[in-house]
Amino acid sequence: MQPGFCTFLRFFTLMMFCALCSGCLHLDVPPARIEFVSINHNSYSLYDVRFTSDRDLIHLYEAHGRGGQISTSLHCSLDGDLDFSVEHNIALEGYGLIEDMRLIEGDRRYEMLASIRFEDNEDRTGSSDIARSRLVRLLEPQDYVPCKVVITAFPFTAYYSKVMYVPTSRIIAEVKNPRIAPRQVSLKPADRPLTWLQFEPVCIVRWREELSPAYDQIDDVGLCRDAPYAGLLASFAPSNKKLRLITWSDQTPKPLTAYTLIRGDGRREPGISAENGDTHLVGSMTRETLKVEVGAGIGAKERWTPQI
Template structure:
């Protein structure tokens, strides 16, 4: 290996360890409603105390990826980037232009199950979801936002009532 390549590899290794924590304030999320959307996907409507669509730009002057809402269906509260929740619902977060008073958002959720061997499949038949929801009064959710050079930002926990989800599933 020549010295140029060694320098490049060393630079990459050093820069990989220089990940900053964003100074975005903790966002409180408030549940609004659940509805059935196109392709029979569940849509979670909620508001936030922080503009999730522009958080990194506003507080860090950095470009961010589209925020993602992740909900745990199995009671797993570990939302860290190093951990995968085995039974979860995920969806990209979009701005709800109809809500003016607070930052309004929605997310069209896809349900996933990660097996022990690491393979994953979606559970949008809802029959597999019903037993998980029957034993819970609510499911915990968080929005994750990422930007290059920063640790993943997570909001405070949003609890979505399972009663409203099951009402949409049984329609």
């Protein structure tokens, strides 16, 4: 299902809810206090946001002897718009359903998980996802973005939590960090790679990024000990290097520019260049040739780093 259609469907559902609930009941429960815990890049445009709450928001209405809870979602405003009401459409927002919850033992608090995507609800191109380079530029002038949990239930008016403030530095770090670290997966014995060590953990060792469908695809699996150097581990590789993005015309660095590095084995590692134009660090067992996909008029210089 296309992101633009999902946004339209969500907006249509909320409008129908508002129309049906013009004379709705009100749940007499104080707004929940929610506090940010972490954000992690999941895949493609999805980010896992964890936060705590002093109330069980997934079963809120049931816990107070009511039924009809429709959806429980997290909304974050990226443009300073603090109107989180269901009748209002925030132009630039992070949005996602709350998918999981656990009770923090002895603390009487609940930890929630929402997988959100950052959307431009006024985009008319058919794809509402905000490009990562644009998202960084939107967030950099801000220290925090405000978020609220919104719960809809029939025949009640919408329920809203208190405001939670998420540090933009934490979001930017995840937006800039390419998701290339291998994940451990469970495979049936018949599907495992041939090896004498049948009980070794199996990891995804290569991803491929496709435009359609717009999700990462598993390209290869293997033993975790054969996984490529990625993320922080790249600095410990026998060979490592960065590229620096520059403009061809005047050879000046290009900061905060979206790029995709293509490794020697075909792996694609997307990222956003640093303030000095550098890409992320690449590590490998042997020297390899890198290719880079960038915009017109931009090139790359190879920068070898000292071996560790």
